[in-house]
Amino acid sequence: MITPNGIKTACGLGLLGGVFSVACLALYFKPEDGSLAVIAFYMLVAVLFFATAGAFTKNGQWKWRVALFVNILTIGIIFACMIGEFFAMDAGAVLLVIAIFIFVLELLPSSKAWMQSEI
Amino acid sequence: MLASKPHNVAFAWFGVIAVVVFSICWICAAAIDTTWVFGENTLSDLGASDSDAKMYFNYGCCMVTAICLAIFGFATTTYSKSRSASAAGITLIIAAVFLFLIGLFTKDVGTGDLHKTLACLMGFFMFLAVCLYAGAFWNNGHEAFAAVPVIVILALIVIFATQNLATFEAWSAVGAIPFMVVATTDLILTKPKAKI
Numbered sequence: 001m002i003t004p005n006g007i008k009t010a011c012g013l014g015l016l017g018g019v020f021s022v023a024c025l026a027l028y029f030k031p032e033d034g035s036l037a038v039i040a041f042y043m044l045v046a047v048l049f050f051a052t053a054g055a056f057t058k059n060g061q062w063k064w065r066v067a068l069f070v071n072i073l074t075i076g077i078i079f080a081c082m083i084g085e086f087f088a089m090d091a092g093a094v095l096l097v098i099a100i101f102i103f104v105l106e107l108l109p110s111s112k113a114w115m116q117s118e119i
Numbered sequence: 120m121l122a123s124k125p126h127n128v129a130f131a132w133f134g135v136i137a138v139v140v141f142s143i144c145w146i147c148a149a150a151i152d153t154t155w156v157f158g159e160n161t162l163s164d165l166g167a168s169d170s171d172a173k174m175y176f177n178y179g180c181c182m183v184t185a186i187c188l189a190i191f192g193f194a195t196t197t198y199s200k201s202r203s204a205s206a207a208g209i210t211l212i213i214a215a216v217f218l219f220l221i222g223l224f225t226k227d228v229g230t231g232d233l234h235k236t237l238a239c240l241m242g243f244f245m246f247l248a249v250c251l252y253a254g255a256f257w258n259n260g261h262e263a264f265a266a267v268p269v270i271v272i273l274a275l276i277v278i279f280a281t282q283n284l285a286t287f288e289a290w291s292a293v294g295a296i297p298f299m300v301v302a303t304t305d306l307i308l309t310k311p312k313a314k315i
Contacts, residue, residue: 065257065262068263069262072265073269073273075270076269076272076273076274079270079273080273080274080276080277081277083277084277084280085281103263103266
């Protein structure tokens, strides 16, 4: 089955989100109390983005529903970290937009059909 | 002979009515009682107000909303096919009962301990209902809808950990609004198992 453009785009966005999260981790690092929580959350979001990107590859590790759930968790964690002021607002907004785009792309019928046929 | 049509769509609108009634009454109560401040005063302070705000909150936000939520919960239990949806509906009915009692036993009744207990129980069962509804959306094949309760729960956990009770309570009420809209949509889209 030919890989739909939605899947390729979602994979690219997942990688972009992961790289951007790691960049934010370095950018917003401050050696003070509470920095461990900030580092941990940026790292968590980076890991979730990379894992989500991996789901959009040939013979990916997850079924469609699992990938969708992980993406929903990613959105929730980014949103919660923005509210808790663990993330800078501008960085959080960029990450949130990337995650929402991936969510929308994942809901496309072509993406769902492709992912369900790969496993 | 006309075939009877299931009324899940009609019952589902009680979810929207609950949201509308709650929102309007809360806004009216906050407008009347100018001493109430979002994030500094709890919602229960509106129920114990010296002004007419008390009527809007107790009758509108609590009692009428509770009745609408209970009807919606009944509809979820009756019309959904999955057990998780049935459990979610029953839990919502229990939460609605406690919400009704909050309107009856306000903060200024006795020492206020009964009110606090009822509020905690309502919060617990509402949280449980939201989690069960998220599972129900997932099992009904409406996976995208499950995003709303998951995101709301994660956001509220952070607010609970970082803000005061008044802020958490107010944002919980705000967070319940998109959840109820999504739950209503899910019930409208459900192919009902019951024929009533």
